[in-house]
Amino acid sequence: MNPDLSWVLNDVLQVPGARHAILVSADGLLLANSSEIGRDDAETVAAAMSSMQSLSRAVAPFIGARTPGRWHQTLLEYEHGWIFLIAAGTGAYLAAAAAADVDMEAMSFRMQQQVAALGKAMTTPPRQNAGSSGA
Numbered sequence: 001m002n003p004d005l006s007w008v009l010n011d012v013l014q015v016p017g018a019r020h021a022i023l024v025s026a027d028g029l030l031l032a033n034s035s036e037i038g039r040d041d042a043e044t045v046a047a048a049m050s051s052m053q054s055l056s057r058a059v060a061p062f063i064g065a066r067t068p069g070r071w072h073q074t075l076l077e078y079e080h081g082w083i084f085l086i087a088a089g090t091g092a093y094l095a096a097a098a099a100a101d102v103d104m105e106a107m108s109f110r111m112q113q114q115v116a117a118l119g120k121a122m123t124t125p126p127r128q129n130a131g132s133s134g135a
Contacts, residue, residue, distance in 0.1 A: 005032040006032060008023065008032070008118060009021040009033065012034075012107075013034055014110070017102030018096060020045075020096065021095065022046055023088065023093070024046040025050070025092055026091040028051070045095065046095075052074055052076075072086065073085065081098055081100050082098045083097050086111050094114065
């Protein structure tokens, strides 16, 4: 049984201008969503956020460092808002949408605080192939 992680998403939405938040597994499955976004929309966004973090990792060498290090955060800017995507433990990501005038520092800080507070609760182990057997 998955733990109820809605408290994490609700706390992220306390930042003025925050709109939606979702928790995503590395393989694109929706783990939790805030009440402001419908489940179908949240599942679509979850799949896209999984792809976005993968793309972000793939272009890491573009920063020009010999070893670019670990990916931390991706920001997407749109005319009417922002999307924040951060690592939330092994195999999990926290994504949030916010208005264009959101305090970006406050939003990033709140998301980082929540991820730090969760620790193992937000860590999603890789899925095992249901068709394989140990026998």
